[in-house]
Each structure stands twice: as structure tokens, then as C-alpha cells.
Amino acid sequence: MNIVKIFNALRQGIVPPPNEVPAPILKFAASAISMRGKISNLTSVERTFSALYHHEPDHVPVTPLLCSAARQIQGISFPDLSFDGEKAAEVFYSGWDFVGGDLIVLMLDLSVEAADFGQAMEYPGMTTARPDYSRPVIKNRDGYRKLKPVKLAEARRMQEFLTLCRIMVKRVGFRGLVGGFVFGPAGILSMLCGAENFFKDCLLYPDEVRKACETVTGVLIEYVEAQCDAGVPAIAIDTLYASASGLPKKVWENIEGPFARDISNAIKGKGCMVGIHNCGHSPFADVQLKWTEPDVLSIAHLPDDCRDIVELKEKYGRDVTIIGYIPTQLLIHGTPAEVMDECRRQIDVLGKGGGYIMAPGCEYPPNIPLTNAFAMMEAAKRYG
């Protein structure tokens, strides 16, 4: 228990790193909050903590993961979102202020780290930033060993992201939980050489790929520690390729598993909570939990070893808090009534006994109206 850290956070008006508080105290507090939730409304922080420690709050917490979709509120462009931490903070804050939510995950786009590793990028006006795959950093097998670490202090986009973290943590204060975000080393490498090449190289040249993972992870550890120092109480690690959309399970364990563990340990070392986000098909929840021992699992699809939502709750609901998994397609195409029906279905199973935060499976689609985000908020209040 680091009393100085907790006191400093409280003095600054921000949520302290949760794991600096001994677990029995947190569990007792969560239980007491849950009891109070039966007779009165909870705050967002109370609601989320209650759920995180597997007690039912007044209603399930929600994070609509508005992310870049919230740029529509103030008309901020995608390039500004990528390059300007202050404007990005305007986007995330206005999204939270306008739609609501108990937890705000600061997911900008997946190219932040790759851009700082020197990957040529495109910054289109009407979609998220993306790598220019015609100019990859890693061009061949040797490129993995040649990859050089970057200095965090000189990493423009990661620095802007840290600015975003600092502003949001201060501005939201005790009114909500603000989570950081980092793309895993395998995902970043796939942006430095193209996913197709990366997948094949993982099978053909695993030693080279692991070497590059080591280089990237060194920088990511510094990056997540800086996010924790900026005041976020939790960080999500995106391990996209631990799924049927990515690498075979054993290959993922060999390539990214140990490095994901190192990043997770760095976050925990700062007293913060760890989330795993994976929007791939049939995510390998078992090995991701084995390597990273997260507090939270955010998914877009059922894990490969779960037949249905009931099995998901039974198998993983005790060990982690589940975040998800309202389908993106439903948010795009569904009516608010259909979205609310799906929310109710998930709340009924996943919300029992706490351990559930309702969210889209992946970020809210950037260019669609925000109507269905409101539908999610309403569903949590009505059925949660």
C-alpha cells in the first residue's frame, strides 16, 4: 500500500491507482457500495468499482467507447484527433459529457505507436489514421532484428496521447474512470510490415519476430508507465492477434504472450489495473488470462472455448470483469429498440453478481449517428 501515492492522487482530485489499496479493503468497500446501490444511485466511480470487484451496483456500468465518433460533436477532424492531445481531449470529454458513461477508454486509433516507430502514415480527413503499407519499416526478415527502439520523450504521437491522458484524468476527476490504452507488440509489428507478412513471418522466422517484440516492448513498458504517471488508474492492452483472426494459439503464446505479460506487470507495478481488449473472432481468453492475469477482459466475440454467453460468464466471469460485447454491426444498422434488446440479453446473463461493464465489442463506429450510444445508456438504466 503506497499511502503517499494514494494521498497525492486524492489531493489532485483524481482516482488513485486502485491496486495500491489492499484488496480486502477494496472488496469491503465494493460490498458496502453495492449495498448502498440498492437504496440510492451510485456515482460512476462507485458503480464501476462495485462491478470490478464482482458486486452488483445500482445498474451495470456502461462505456459506449465513443472514441473518434465523438469528434462529430464539435466537428474536430481525424488528423487533429491524431496529432493534438488537447483537441483529442476535447473529443473524448465532449463525448462523455454529451452521451455519458461510467468508464472512458482513451483509444485514439491503433497506429499511435507504429507511427512513432517510423512507419509512414496516412491521415485521411474522414477516417482514422492508418499505415501506408507501400512504405513499410520492416521490409524483410532482417528488418526485425534491425528495428531500433524509440525515445519516448521524442515520440510525437505517444506524447500527445500522454497529454490526452493528463487532461482527461484531471478534467473528469472523481466523476468517472479514465482508462489508458496500448496496442500490443504483435499488433504494432504488423503495422510496420503489413499483417499478411507479419503472420507468415511469425511461422517462418519466429526468433526474428520475437527479437522485434522485445525491442517494441521495451518502449511500451516506458509508455504504459508514463500513462500511469499521468494518472490513469487502468490501461487496456490490445492483444488482437490472440484470436482466430490472428495467430494460432501456441504461436501467439510463443511470440506475444511473454511480452504482453511484461507490459501487464509494468502496469500492475504502478498500482493500476490491467485490461485486455481483443476484438478478433473467437479470442483466446484462456491464454490471454494465463499470460497477463488481467482484471478486465474486453471482447467483441465469444472466446474460442465458449459456446454461448452463459458459458462465458461461468468460465471467465469469476476471474475477470467482462467488458462488451454489443456488436458493431448492430450499432450501425440496428434501431435503438434492437440495440436495447441486445443490451438487455447481455445484462441478464453477464450482469448477475457484478463483474460486467456494458460496452460495444470494439470502438463505437466513427461516422455513424450517436443515437445507439444513447440506447445503450438507456438500456443500462432500464434493465441493469
Add this chain to the structure above:
Amino acid sequence: MDKREYVTIIEEAVLNGDVAEIAAIIKKKSSLSAGTKDILAALSGGIESARNKLHEGVISIPEFLLSIDAFKEGMSRVKSGVAGGVPVFIGVVEGDVHDLGKNIVAAVLSASGYAVTDMGKDVTRDHVRRYIDGRKKAVVALSSMMSTSFGAMKEIISWLGETAPGIKTMVGGASLDLKIAKSMGADGYAESAVTAPEEMKRICKAFKYNENKY
């Protein structure tokens, strides 16, 4: 080595994603009775077998990609003189550059006998117009992983419907489903590379495209 054994080795080399083996074995062709048709059948058999194993979860996407490389290596060595099937123009729609799924579908359709032309990524209506080049019958296959490309995808489909009604469309990608595909006016929707050949076959049948007559 007899012809049967030779064909089996090609099929297995494709399934195992062994590019070097494919190159070596096809070089031996002249000393055997196997003809171009046999080799093509073996290559297609190998990739079809890999596709089934991907469907069953026996192999993963990276392993399937190696099979595609082996298949392409083989095709590049025997392609000349092969008659094409239904022309398919495939691309990732403007606003998106994720072409992994598109590349896999292109290889699978090619293995299934379609004359596939890869339009690349960030494909606009103008690109499509240039590629179809006045054709009356063809299938334009469009993919997108990002919901941000829906507008561009819908625009291409509407434009084709108005200006080239004989050209049919098939769509796919992580952010789509059948309902969204229908709402865009697409003629078909492939959930994955595994189901793409069946869906393409359905489109050709529905619109009376003779798969053997191109």
C-alpha cells in the same frame, strides 16, 4: 514417380504452404505424363483442402496464407494458356487499406476457377469503372474492415446498378453483415474467405452467369 503421386505431392505442398517444394516439383513436369490441366487441378485441390481445414479450425489464417503463396507460385508457373472463368474484380473500398481478407478471398476465388483481377486497396468508383472497362457481365467484389468505408461502398454499388446492371456485386469484411450488405443493395455477401466461393457460385447461378463460358 507416377502421375497420381506427382499430383498428390503438389496438393500436399500447397496444403503445407511449401513454396520451394511447389517450384521444384513443377519443374519436373516435363519428364512426367501430368499436363497443365492436372497441375491446375492439383493446385486447386490443395488450396481447397486448405480452405476446408481453415473452416474446420484445423489450420489458422497464417498457415492458410502460406498455402496461398504456394498456390500462387504454382499458378505463376502454369498460368499461360489457361482459360478464365467468370471475371471477378476485387478490391478494398476507398477509406480502408486492410487488404489481408481481400487477398485471401482473391486467392480462394482464383483457385475456384474465377478469373480474378485484384484492384488493390482504397478503390474508388473511378477505379472500378476503369477495371470493368465496358464489360457487360462480371462480379465486382468489395471489402472493407472499417465502417468508415460504407459510404464509398454504397456509392459504388448504386453506381454499378444504374450504369452497368449486368455487373453484380459481392461484399464482405469485418464491419459488415448480411443485413448491411442487403441495405447497400449488394447482390451477395461473403462472411469469410471460407464461404466466398459458395456465395460467388450462388450469385453466378442467380444471374445466369455460365461459369465455364468466359
